[in-house]
Amino acid sequence: MKKLFTILITSLLLLFNGSSAAKALVTPPDVSADSVVLLDATTGKLLYEKNKDSAYPPASTTKIMTILLVLEKGHLNDVVTVSKKASLADGSKIYLVEGEKISVKELLYGLILASANDCAVALAEHTGGSEANFVEQMNEKADSLGCKSTNFVNPNGLYDAKHKTSAYDLSLIMQELTKHPEYNDLSTTPSHTMAATNKSKVQRPLWNENRLIQKNDQYYYDGCEGGKTGYTIQSQHSYIAVANRNGQKLIVALVHDSKKTFFPDSRKLLDYGFNNFELSKQFNKSDIVSKLKLKDGTVLPLLASKNLYVIKPKNSTITPDVKTEQEKTNLSTVKKGELISKAKVTLGKDSYNLNLTSGKNYAKKTSPLPNQFSKKFINLPLLINILKYVTIILIILFLIIRSNRKKMRRKKNLKKFINNLNNRR
Template sequence: MRKFIIILFTSFFLLFNIAPAVQALITPPVASADSVVLMDATTGKILYEKNKNSAYPPASTTKIMTILLVLEKCNLSDVVTVSKKAEMTDGSKIYLTEGEKLPVKELLYGLILASANDCAVALAEHVSGTTEKFAVLMNARAKSLGCKSTNFVNPNGLYNVNHKTSAYDLALIMMELTKHEEYKAMSTTPSYMMAPTNKSVEKRPLWNGNRLIHKGDSYYYPDCVGGKTGYTIQSQHSYIAVATRNGQKLIVALVHDSKKTFFPDSIKLLNYGFDNFELSKYFNKDQEVSKLTLEDGTLIPLLASKDFYVVKAKNSTEAEAPIIKTEQKDLNNSSITKGDEISKATITFGKDSYNLDLSSGINHANPLSLNNGLLKDDSKNSKNSLLLINIIKYFAIFLAVLIVFLRLKHIKRNR
């Protein structure tokens, strides 16, 4: 009887203690910043959040948007002429001089490594003419990325009561910026020596303020591939960083931190993300996701427009089969070209939902769309198709008349 009780107790202990531990996540670390986000950069999934949409002044982390726009709008070899306004900019600077000419690439190094406000103004004016017009561009780009808690007033993050963003919006901007290899190359450069210019015979030495990329630093994080610090007295501390490990890319954003704990907090959050979550590919690009049946019976394969990934907790026992819902779109009167994006899918795994654009796997020509003017393509191919249809139609009429004429002539001769 005693042996039976011991076995029974042991079974209950294993059932209620050990089994759940396999699925449990480590408790996420505490971050002191007021707005915090840990995001998977491939899918956009939030792995940890704290007031993710609360907007605060972001100080120099603003510059990741400036960097993004410069990389999108300029060539690195473009030459920028420094204005008086850029020269007179307050805060951190590399002391540019009015009339000084520098390549965009050199100014970006000054902006990324030294957080130079004068470089930000010079680049903004080069792109848009004025910093005010550049701020309009910044806000439009932020909106296009899905930012809803952001309003930029300047390109460098100098304090303004109306200049604000959230940790989530900052992560969205960084997610787009990391697509540019030029950014990774510059942001992981520990130090850089700027070349002499027409106004400066001396080289300008630059030192990267992101301690996570410096070997030998107590905060060195070998997986870090970029980051930006920010600080003003009114804005307090902000920080954003991106790191990659085993094909997984994570972004950590911390806004409005009074305790200056952003470096250790970021490392703890990144480790939490890498240790507890994994990225896996579910669909390859051009793999069939679903099908669409047209009224004429044509079956259109709907293919993934890109490689599709999901993020799951490690050791998760969730069911693998997702729920896939495709957008209902009337394509019955349209001609479809293989590769055209013709639908969207919402793919749900448990509580997590992802969006995926779907493309057609075949060509499908619908003559009715030509005759009814539903195709808005006035290309040469469309005109030739219409001409061919008319030729066939008139030839068929001519052939029918000729057959009738010959038949009547034959009947008359027999009489």
């Protein structure tokens, strides 16, 4: 009876809340890594996280920061001369030779496809001047990207107790790296054969270790635009990847995986993201987001300073709430395109910031100041002369009036004196 009652109640809830039930999100999959993130690359919003800020040694996933700095600071056609230190690098390598001359692009193939530590050191020395300088630049870049749980000690990820990062920080680095189209070209290459060099007469064949881009592999994932594996005994397994479906780009990062399930776990997380969330353009650049009415009645259209995308559950009917906060206080003069306000667009639990600019020029109408008026309409020297003459005339009039008053008083006194004499007689 109790079971029947439960079924009845559940059926009624589905009947009256059918639309809500249809929109309910599927539960995120269980994954084995200790620090995990699923990030929307366009908006930077988290779709899933598990201990996102917990720091662990990332092994060779470190190399995405090395790749980022090399692409930012160098040129693919630059030629690198391999140092002795680079040739002696430990761990995975393609066996570079001291004095070997090889292009940055070829070394990046070795770094991305084969996870070669000797390529990482050679690129670090070429880009930073020394490995130590390059590592310093890695940490500076991490700070600038907002990484709070990261400290790099080397450019390749060889284990060091102080060399750590989190899944969230790793995703922020990948988010920046995806802005470089060269990375997509290199990282989606299934295999590559490096040409012979001045020190190596034998070609070096390379195979991409990222199984999500290998079409014949069981873990192939349609839309994967690159990724990097990492492993040492102390660090365990780590993985970072990016995938794109219809313009929606997701980043998955898994750090410190003891079960080596990062490939299937990544596929499940990416499916969860693409199946349950969608990217939506809320405003186009230059769209009117709000309007500001000034004291004199003028209306300033406030325009979006850039395209604003939001991430939301699929088929969601949530409407955004837009609130603006005025940034410019002196509005007597406004230039078209000038920052006026900031908008906070709230959609569910997420919020997005957007700068708003003026859609037109504006200047407050003011009455001319006295000195401006005199300069514009009156000849100042002439005015001074006129004032002199007026002053002289006023003085003369004053003297005449005063003289006439004295005469009148004399006549009045004389008349009074005569009258007094007559009265005495």
